[in-house]
Amino acid sequence: MKNIALYDVVPIRDLRDMVRKSAQTHADKPVFLVKDPRATRIQPAGQNDAYQPVSYRQFSQDIDAFGTRLKQLGIEGLRVAILAETRYEWYVTYLATTNGVGVIVPLDKELPPNEIASLLQRSGAQVLVYASSKRNVVAAVRKDLPALHHLVCMDEPDAEAGADSFWNWLEAGAAALQGGDNTFIDAEINPDILSVLLFTSGTTAKSKAVMLSHKNICSNLEGMCQMTKIVADDVFLSVLPLHHTYECTCGFLCPVYRGATVAVCEGLRHITKNLQEAKATILLVVPLMLELFHKRIMKSATADPALARKFRFGLALSRLMRKLGIDKRRSLFSRIHETFGGHLRLLISGGAAIDPQIMTGLQDLGLDCIQGYGLTECAPILALNRDIDFKNEAAGLPLPGVDMKIIDHDENGIGEIVGRGPNIMLGYFENEEATREAIDEEGFFHTGDLGYIDVDGFVIITGRKKNVIVTKNGKNIFPEEIEFLLNRSDYIQECLVTGIQDEDGETVVAAEIFPNMEAVEAKINVADPAADQVRTLIAEEVRDINHQLAPYKYIRSFTLRTTEFAKTTSKKIKRNI
Numbered sequence: 001m002k003n004i005a006l007y008d009v010v011p012i013r014d015l016r017d018m019v020r021k022s023a024q025t026h027a028d029k030p031v032f033l034v035k036d037p038r039a040t041r042i043q044p045a046g047q048n049d050a051y052q053p054v055s056y057r058q059f060s061q062d063i064d065a066f067g068t069r070l071k072q073l074g075i076e077g078l079r080v081a082i083l084a085e086t087r088y089e090w091y092v093t094y095l096a097t098t099n100g101v102g103v104i105v106p107l108d109k110e111l112p113p114n115e116i117a118s119l120l121q122r123s124g125a126q127v128l129v130y131a132s133s134k135r136n137v138v139a140a141v142r143k144d145l146p147a148l149h150h151l152v153c154m155d156e157p158d159a160e161a162g163a164d165s166f167w168n169w170l171e172a173g174a175a176a177l178q179g180g181d182n183t184f185i186d187a188e189i190n191p192d193i194l195s196v197l198l199f200t201s202g203t204t205a206k207s208k209a210v211m212l213s214h215k216n217i218c219s220n221l222e223g224m225c226q227m228t229k230i231v232a233d234d235v236f237l238s239v240l241p242l243h244h245t246y247e248c249t250c251g252f253l254c255p256v257y258r259g260a261t262v263a264v265c266e267g268l269r270h271i272t273k274n275l276q277e278a279k280a281t282i283l284l285v286v287p288l289m290l291e292l293f294h295k296r297i298m299k300s301a302t303a304d305p306a307l308a309r310k311f312r313f314g315l316a317l318s319r320l321m322r323k324l325g326i327d328k329r330r331s332l333f334s335r336i337h338e339t340f341g342g343h344l345r346l347l348i349s350g351g352a353a354i355d356p357q358i359m360t361g362l363q364d365l366g367l368d369c370i371q372g373y374g375l376t377e378c379a380p381i382l383a384l385n386r387d388i389d390f391k392n393e394a395a396g397l398p399l400p401g402v403d404m405k406i407i408d409h410d411e412n413g414i415g416e417i418v419g420r421g422p423n424i425m426l427g428y429f430e431n432e433e434a435t436r437e438a439i440d441e442e443g444f445f446h447t448g449d450l451g452y453i454d455v456d457g458f459v460i461i462t463g464r465k466k467n468v469i470v471t472k473n474g475k476n477i478f479p480e481e482i483e484f485l486l487n488r489s490d491y492i493q494e495c496l497v498t499g500i501q502d503e504d505g506e507t508v509v510a511a512e513i514f515p516n517m518e519a520v521e522a523k524i525n526v527a528d529p530a531a532d533q534v535r536t537l538i539a540e541e542v543r544d545i546n547h548q549l550a551p552y553k554y555i556r557s558f559t560l561r562t563t564e565f566a567k568t569t570s571k572k573i574k575r576n577i
Helices: 015-025 056-071 088-098 113-123 132-144 166-178 214-227 245-258 268-278 287-301 305-323 334-339 356-364 432-438 479-487 517-524 532-546
Strands: 030-034 052-055 078-083 102-106 127-130 150-153 194-199 209-213 235-238 261-264 282-285 346-349 369-374 381-384 403-407 415-420 445-453 459-464 492-501 507-515 555-560
Touching: 015 056, 015 088, 015 214, 015 245, 030 056, 030 088, 052 056, 056 088, 056 166, 078 088, 078 113, 078 132, 088 102, 088 166, 088 245, 102 113, 113 132, 113 194, 127 132, 132 150, 150 166, 209 214, 214 245, 214 381, 235 245, 235 268, 245 261, 245 282, 261 268, 282 287, 287 305, 287 346, 287 356, 305 356, 356 369, 381 415, 403 445, 432 445, 459 479, 479 492, 479 507, 479 532, 507 532, 517 532, 532 555
Parallel strands: 030 261, 078 102, 078 127, 102 194, 127 150, 235 261, 235 282, 282 346, 346 369, 507 555
Antiparallel strands: 030 052, 194 209, 369 381, 403 415, 415 445, 445 459, 492 507
C-alpha cells in the first residue's frame, strides 16, 4: 500500500466554527459568484448577465442576521425546511439554522405536492423557506400543515400564503443584531446532536429520514480535504441539487471550509457557458454527466476522417510523452479544455459507479477526474480516490478515521461493504428498527452494496445487494457490470438489466434499452425506435457484448424503449419503477 502524506487541514469543531474561521481568513474574498442583485448588494437590479461576488464577510453577516431573526421566534430546536433551487438564500438559511437555531430539513423541490406535504409533516417543520417558483406547491399544502407556523418566501412577500420575504427577515435580524441581540451568535452548539434531517430517495412511505450532526459533517469535510487537494483559489461550479448531501457537503460546505468560491450554475443547459464565465476549476458531477461529456467530445473529435486521424495521433503522442514524464495534454487538446472554460482542473464523480473507461478517456485528454463513494447515512463520503493516488475501477480509499470491511463474502471475496467512523449518522428519525438493521452492535453501517477491498486498500464495488441476479446454480450476476458494457455502445443511450424467469424456470438476464436515436439514425437512416432495423442493430450490439461475458451472464432477451427511463433528481434511473 502506498504511503502518501495527507493534505493539511484546519480542525473544526462545528459548522459555525468553520464559517467564522473562513470569514476571518478570507473576509474580502468571494465565497459565491451569483447573478442575483439582492445577494451581491453591488449590481443594480435587472443587470444579471454577469457573475458578481458575495464576500465571506457578507455571507457570515447574513448568516448571523437571518439566524437572529429565526431566534426571535423563541422556539428551541426550531425545525426549518427549505424548498428551492440552488441560490444564495438557500445557503444562508442552511447555515443560519444549523449554527445556533435548530434542525435544517432540505427538501427535493421536484417532488409532487402530496409528498412535500408528507415530508413537512413527518419532519415536524415549523418554518418553511421557499422560492417563488414553489408558490403553487406551498398553496396546495399549506392548509394541511397546522404545525407549519411561519412561511418565508425567498423573493417578494407572498400575501396569498401569508409569507413574509426572506430579505425582510434578514433586515430585521440585522437590526436586532445592531441593537445588541446576541442570542444567535452566543448560542451553544452541541456537535453531537441532530442538526440536519435528510430524506433518502424513494416514495414518501418508504423514504427514511437520516439524522446528521455537526460532528458527522465536519469529520467528513476534514477527511475529504485531507485526501484531495482543495485550495482557496479553486472555483466550484454548483450544478447538482443542493438537497442531496453529496452536493451540499462536497459542493457547498467543502469550498466554504477551504476558503474557495462557489459559482451558482444557471441550469444544466448553461454548464459550458457558466464554466467559462466563472473560470471554474472543479466540477462535481454524477456519472451520467461524465458519460455525456465523453460522448460529445468523442463525437466532435471524430466528426470526419481527417479530424479523427489527427485526434488519434494526438492521443498516441500524449501517451508516449507521459511515459517519458512529459505532460502536454492541456496544450495538445486545448480546444477541448477551452470548451470547459480553460481552467477546469478536476472533475469529481459521485452518486453512482461509473465506467472506468470513461474516466480513463477523459484523463487521456487532460481532464483529470476521480470518483468517490458514499451514502446519505455517511454524511456522505465513506471512500474517495485521491487526486494523486487513484484507481478508476475503484470507489476509493477509506477516508481518514473511517474503517471499512467486507462481511459475508463469497468464494471470490465479494460481500457486503460496511463502514464505521465519526461520519456515520445518528440513526433514522423515529425509526429505531431501521436504525438497528442499518448499524450493527460494533457501530458498522451496512451499506447494502457488494464488493471487495483489493491489496492496496481500494474499495471495489460490484453492485447493489438488492439488485443481484442469482441463478439456480447459485451464480451471482451483477447488473451494473453488464450495464457498463451496454452503455459503451454508441447506439445505446440508457439501459437497465434485470433477471427474469425463462420457460424452464431458470433465472436469466434481460435488458431494457433506450437507443441513442441520433447515432442510430446516422448509421441506418431510421428515426423510429420501434422499427425492425433498429432492433436488428441493437441485437448486433447485444451479441458483441455477450462475447465479453461468461455464458451464464449472457443477455438472453431485450426490449426497446421509446422514451428515457424515469430518474431521480440526481440522475439515477429509478430501478423500482
